[in-house]
Amino acid sequence: MKISTIGTVIAAAVFSSSVVQADSSDLPPIKIDGNAFFNSKNGQRFYIRGVDYQPGGSSKLQDPLADSDNCKRDIPVFKDLGINTIRVYSVDNSKDHSDCMEQLQEAGIYLVLDVNTPQASLSRLDPKCSYNANYLQNVFATIDAFAKYDNVLGFFAGNEVINDVNNTFTAPYVKAVVRDMKKYMKSQNYRQIPVGYSAADIASNRELAAQYFNCGDEDDARIDMFGVNDYSWCGDSSFEKSGYSTKVETYENYSIPIFLSEFGCNQGVSDGRPFTEIGAIYSDKMSSVFSGGLVYEYSGEANGYGLVDIDGDSVSKNQDYQNLKKQYAAQSNPSGDGGYSTSKKHSDCPSYKKDVWEANNTIPDMPSAASAYFKKGAGTPQGTKASTQNDCGSDVHVVPAGGSDSSDSGNGNNSTSSSGGSSSSTSTSSSTSGISSHKSSSSASITTSTKGDASTKGKNNKSVGAGAVLQVPSFFRAMAQVVDLVL
Numbered sequence: 001m002k003i004s005t006i007g008t009v010i011a012a013a014v015f016s017s018s019v020v021q022a023d024s025s026d027l028p029p030i031k032i033d034g035n036a037f038f039n040s041k042n043g044q045r046f047y048i049r050g051v052d053y054q055p056g057g058s059s060k061l062q063d064p065l066a067d068s069d070n071c072k073r074d075i076p077v078f079k080d081l082g083i084n085t086i087r088v089y090s091v092d093n094s095k096d097h098s099d100c101m102e103q104l105q106e107a108g109i110y111l112v113l114d115v116n117t118p119q120a121s122l123s124r125l126d127p128k129c130s131y132n133a134n135y136l137q138n139v140f141a142t143i144d145a146f147a148k149y150d151n152v153l154g155f156f157a158g159n160e161v162i163n164d165v166n167n168t169f170t171a172p173y174v175k176a177v178v179r180d181m182k183k184y185m186k187s188q189n190y191r192q193i194p195v196g197y198s199a200a201d202i203a204s205n206r207e208l209a210a211q212y213f214n215c216g217d218e219d220d221a222r223i224d225m226f227g228v229n230d231y232s233w234c235g236d237s238s239f240e241k242s243g244y245s246t247k248v249e250t251y252e253n254y255s256i257p258i259f260l261s262e263f264g265c266n267q268g269v270s271d272g273r274p275f276t277e278i279g280a281i282y283s284d285k286m287s288s289v290f291s292g293g294l295v296y297e298y299s300g301e302a303n304g305y306g307l308v309d310i311d312g313d314s315v316s317k318n319q320d321y322q323n324l325k326k327q328y329a330a331q332s333n334p335s336g337d338g339g340y341s342t343s344k345k346h347s348d349c350p351s352y353k354k355d356v357w358e359a360n361n362t363i364p365d366m367p368s369a370a371s372a373y374f375k376k377g378a379g380t381p382q383g384t385k386a387s388t389q390n391d392c393g394s395d396v397h398v399v400p401a402g403g404s405d406s407s408d409s410g411n412g413n414n415s416t417s418s419s420g421g422s423s424s425s426t427s428t429s430s431s432t433s434g435i436s437s438h439k440s441s442s443s444a445s446i447t448t449s450t451k452g453d454a455s456t457k458g459k460n461n462k463s464v465g466a467g468a469v470l471q472v473p474s475f476f477r478a479m480a481q482v483v484d485l486v487l
Contacts, residue, residue, distance in 0.1 A: 027105050027151045032194055032224060036340035037153075037257050037291050045340065047282060047333050048153075048259050048292035050085030050112075051078070055299040055310060061118050061384055064088060065111075066095035069313070071103045074298070077308065077315055079107050082328040085153060087112040087261065087294045093142040094383030101149045110153040112227075112261070112294070114198070115142045115181070120386040122161055127173035130388040133369035138386035139177065140184050140378035147190040154194035154225055156261070157181055162209055163200045171212055171359035178213070179221040180366050187374040196225035198261040201232065207250050208350040208357045214256055215349035221363055222346055226254070227261025229296075233277040234265035244280055251289050255343050260293025264320075266305055272319030278327035287338030295324060 028041035037046040055070070056062040064070060065088060078086065086109060091097065104111060116122070120138040123130040139157075146152050157177040161170050174197060181195050199209050206228070213223045233242035251258055260281065266273055280286055281293055300306025300318070307321040349361050373379070 027108060027110070029150045029191060030110060030153045030194075032257060034340055034342040034344060035255055035257055035289065035291075036338065037225075045287075045333070045337050046084075046291070047287075047338075048085045048110075048112075048294060049282075049328060050083045050087060050110075050292075050294040051081070051307065052089070052262060052294050052297040053086040053299075054089045054297065057301045061090055061092060063090070063092040063095055063097075065091055065097045065100040068099035068103070071100040073310075073313055073315060075103050075107050075109070077317070078109055081307075081321065081325050084108060085110045085112060085292075085294065086298075087114070087156075089114045089159065090117045091142065091145075092117075092383040093138065093145045093381040093386075097145060101146075101151065105149070105151050110151045111146075111149070112153050112156065113142070113146060114156040114159055115139045116158065117384070117386060119384065120388045122158060122170065122173055122177070123388065124161060124163070124167045124170055127161075127170045128364070131173045131176060131364065131367070132388070133367045133373075134386065135388045136177075136180055136367065136370040137373060137378050138382060139181060140373050141381035141386075143181065143184060143190070143193075144188070144378050145381060147185065147188070147193060150191075152193055154196055155181060156196055156198045156227065157223075159198040159261075160200040160229060161197075162202065162205065164202065165204050165356055168205060168208075168357050168359045171209070172361075172363050175213060175216075175221050176364045176366065178223055179218065179363065180370070182220040184374060184378075188377065194224035196223045196227055198227035198229060201228060201230045204356055208353075210251065210254060210258075211347040211350045212357075212359055214254065214347040216346070216361065216363075218363070223256065225257045225259070227259055229262035230260050231263065231265040233263070233280075235268040236274055236276055239280045239285055242277065242280075244277070244286065248286055248289050253341075253343070254289065254347070255341070255345050257291045258289060259291045262296040263293050264295045264297075264305065266320075272323045275320075275324045275327045278324070278331050282331045282333050284334045284339060287334040288340060 026041070028039060030037050030046050031040040032038070037048070038044065039046050053064055053074070054062075055064050055074075064074075086104070088111060091113065101111070115138075117138065120135050121130070122135070143155065146155075158174045161174050162168050178195050178197070182192070185192055197209075197213050199206065202209075210226055213226065216222060228247075230247075233244060239245050263277065263281075264273055264275065275295070281290060295307070297305050298307055300309040306318070307324060308318065309316045350357050350359075352358060
C-alpha cells in the first residue's frame, strides 16, 4: 500500500470519532461559520469540551500559563479528562507563555482567554472613567502576547459586566472594547481571533444582552461568539426541568456561536456533581444552537466547585472529576454538522426598557490617546502594573505607544473599586466587573434576598423560589477582593 494511501486511511479512522481531540502535531485555528465553530483544516464541526482554569482563584493575579511546571502538572490531567479547551480568566501579559502554550498545543487543547485583569478592567460603577487608554493598552498588550498562537480559540472582552438589572448601562463600553480589539488585530495584521462576551444568566435581560452584543451596523462592534455562565442544571435534572429546552428556543435564531462559558451547579448533590447535563449539551437537542461548554472549575477553591485538589506538584482527582470524565467519555458529539445555522443575519438592537435594559445603542468613541497603539503597537506590556484609571478629575497617565512606562503614575489605587482592582474605598455599593466576576476563593458568605426571580439557579441563586435567600458570588467576589486589598 502506498504511503499516501496509508495516510488517508489513518486520517479517516482518526476523524471518524466525533470526540477525538485535534491532532496535537498540527492544531489548526478554529473558524466560525454561521452559528458554529469549525476546524479550519478538516472542516469538522468543533464543540468546546473544557474546564475553566484559574488555580488560586481570582482575588490575586496568579497567571496559570506563565508557570511551565504547573502546566506540566495539569495538562496531563486535562488529557486524561478528555477535554479540548480551557478558559483562563486572567494572565500577566508581561510574562512568557510560550512553554505552556506549546504544551497545550501538543496536547490538542485550545484556549479561550479573558483579556481583563484584577487591576485593569471595566468598572460596573463608572465604566466611562475606566474605559481609557491605559486600559486599552493592557488589553492590546495581551492580544500581542497571544495572537501568535493558533490554539487561541478566542478572547473574551468581558465577563459578567452586566450582572443585574440595574447596570445594563455598562453594555456600550463592553461593545466598545470588542470593537477596539477587533480593529487592533486588523491594524497589526494578526489573525482575526474571535472576540466575545461571557454573560451572567440574568433572567430579565439574558436575551436582551445576547441581542445587543450581536446588533448594529458596525461589523467590528458585534461580538463573534457569546458565552453564557449558566448554573440552571442542578443534580439529576433534565433537559426540560433545567430550562435548557427554553434556552434553546430563546437562542434558536442567533447568528453566531453560543456556548456555556461556565456550567456545573453544585447544589443538591451528595456524591459529587453527576454532570448529567453533558448528555444534553452534546446532543442534537442542543447542537443546532449551542457549541458545547466549559465546566467550572478545575482546581478546588473554598467555593466547592473544583474537580481536583492541588498540593504543590500533586493533583488529587475528586468524585466530581471522575463523574465528569465518565460523562465526557460516554457522550459523543452529534454526527455531521449538528444542524447548525448558516444564517449570518445579526440581531435587532433591543429597545430601551427602564430598570431592565438601559444600554445606549451609540457606542462610545475610542479614547483619542489610544489611537497611537494602532500605528505603533501597544508597546511594553505592563503586567500587574497595568491599572484602570477611574479618577476623572485628574489627567490620565498614558503608556506611550511602542515604548515603555517607567512611571507608576496611573497605576495606583482607584477611587472606586474596579473589577477586583485596587481600591481605596470599601463601599459595598462598588460592584465591579471583569475578573472579579470569577468566583471568590474565600470561604466567607454574603447573602441577599431575592427580587422575585426564581429562574436564576446554581451560582446566582443557590436556593430557588420566590422569597428565598440567595448567595450572590459576583457581589461577594468583588467585596472579598476589596477587603483582601485593604487588609
